[in-house]
């Protein structure tokens with residue numbers, strides 16, 4: 001399989017879910033072996049921040065990348081999931097704020113913009129990471145396991161210890177068709193009881209019931225309709241895919257996740273990288 005970039009530039013605008021700033025993005029073609037690189041065009045010298053595990057900088061409830069305390073990119077995971085899902089290897093993303101826009105809370109708008117730009121095969125082979133031994137990371141009730149398999153499958157188990165949000169499991173082989181249909185439209189969510197606490201901490205400034213599913217104490221979704229009966233667990237699977245993009249190689253293997261979030265997802269990527 002050959003590496004791919006986009007055929008032409010595409011521009012869009014949106015508001016970040018956590019920091020609430022409006023930002024303008026331009027996706028541009030990139031040379032083979034560039035990977036996905038964010039460029040903060042609003043900062044002096046326009047620093048480049050690669051979407052790569054070595055630059056992950058931990059933040060609450062989201063992924064963030066940083067090359068120094070000023071040059072950061074928050075919440076790239078839904079955009080990176082779209083890159084993974086579309087099979088895109090190389091891309092320059094110019095952005096004039098620290099946070100990727102939330103759009104509708106899913107990967108679909110990003111996926112659609114990438115499709116609009118078109119894909120172009122490049123003169124270099126895709127980098128493939130074949131899981132050859134079982135690799136596991138865990139923390140309290142959360143765990144992630146990677147094991148050898150011919151294709152690439154994600155298996156997620158969600159359990160919040162809440163009667164109104166029962167334990168559930170979701171399994172999907174990741175290919176472009178499955179991504180576009182089964183994962184890309186799944187939107188981010190928050191428990192109503194958590195939302196107020198997050199807003200007190202200065203997060204969720206750009207979030208509302210249209211770009212974030214807010215789950216009330218009876219399990220219903222406030223002021224919105226679900227796109228899938230199990231939309232929440234599909235979104236957790238989408239987040240995992242976006243975080244796995246940070247390995248910088250396409251994975252061949254079976255990933256089993258129990259209650260994992262961004263910090264543990266990044267831990268797995270580090271351990272995969274170290275255990276080859």
Ligand SMILES: [Zn+2]
Nearest residue numbers: 077188235239
């Ligand atoms: Zn998410």
